[in-house]
Amino acid sequence: MTATIIFDFDGTVAVGNGPVLAYARFVAEVIGPGYLDAVAEVLQRHDLGAGRYRDGYDVVGSLARDRGVEEGVLNSAYALSRDILGKEEAAVEPAPGLITLLDSLDPSIHLELATNAPNSGVLELLDRWGIREKFSRLHFSVGKPSGLEPILRDALSRGPVLSIGDIYEFDLAPAAALGADTAFLGANATDRLPGEAAPTSTMRAHDLATLVPSIQTWATAALAQRPN
Structure with a gap:
């Protein structure tokens, strides 16, 4: 039996609005x-939990579509922003608590990265942060939510699974549907509109650092399920 933790990338492993703003700047070349x-303005409200955008990329794309921008333009702008991921114009940093968490987990726990983003810049960042070797598998351009399902099924065939992410319908809903545990991060995880019910998740917090003890507890319990 092998326990697995599956991490999303943007907003989970890497934090900061640098890539989102780079995306917006490329779109702005068309919009004006x-x-x-x-x-x-909208991104600031989103980061405070106001509004219901999935993430910063959704903010940029939604506001552009409202102004008549076509998908092809958005796709090109997004690709350009990923090409400079991690550079000064699109800076990000490892999520607070991430390095501590990865260093604390038992080496027998299988760590995977699963993101809808392409691998442009991601491998370089993981190397720079000294954590690439922590991940047994790296999955890019996954096509969440449905594209996450085969990754989850494979992991669940080997033991308990915890999926960690900041977009519930992409990162966590497929995991919950298949019986995996979930860790929901970000403003949408903790700030709700009046009368709005929060999606069900095993654990939730505004940031990864707050969840480190809970994830460590999950890992300890998962390891205890191994046959002697």
Whole structure:
């Protein structure tokens, strides 16, 4: 039996709005004045838990579509922003608590990265942060939510699974449906509109650092299920 923890990348392993703002700047080359100010305003509200965008990329794309921008333009702008991921124009940093968590987990726990993003810049960042070797498998352009299901099924065939992410319908809903545990991060995990029910998750917090003890407890319990 092998316990597995599956991490999302953007907003989970890597945090910071640098890539999102880079994406917005490339879109702004088509839209023109006013768009970047609107993105900055809505993004600030989103980070505080106001509104119901999936993440910063959803903010940028939604505001652009409202202004008539076509999907092809958005796809090109997104690809350009990923090409500079981690550089000064699209800076990110490892989530607070991430390095501590990865260093504390038993080496027998299988760690995987599963993201809808391409691998552009990601491998370099993981190397720079000294954590690439922590992950047994790296999955890119997954096509969540449905694309996460085969990854989950494979992991569940080997033992308990915890899926960690900041977009419930992409990162966690497929895991919960298959019987895996879930850790929900970010503003949407903790800040709700009046009368709005929170999605069910095994654990939740605004940031990864807050969840480190809970994830460590989950890992200890998962290891205890191994046959002697």
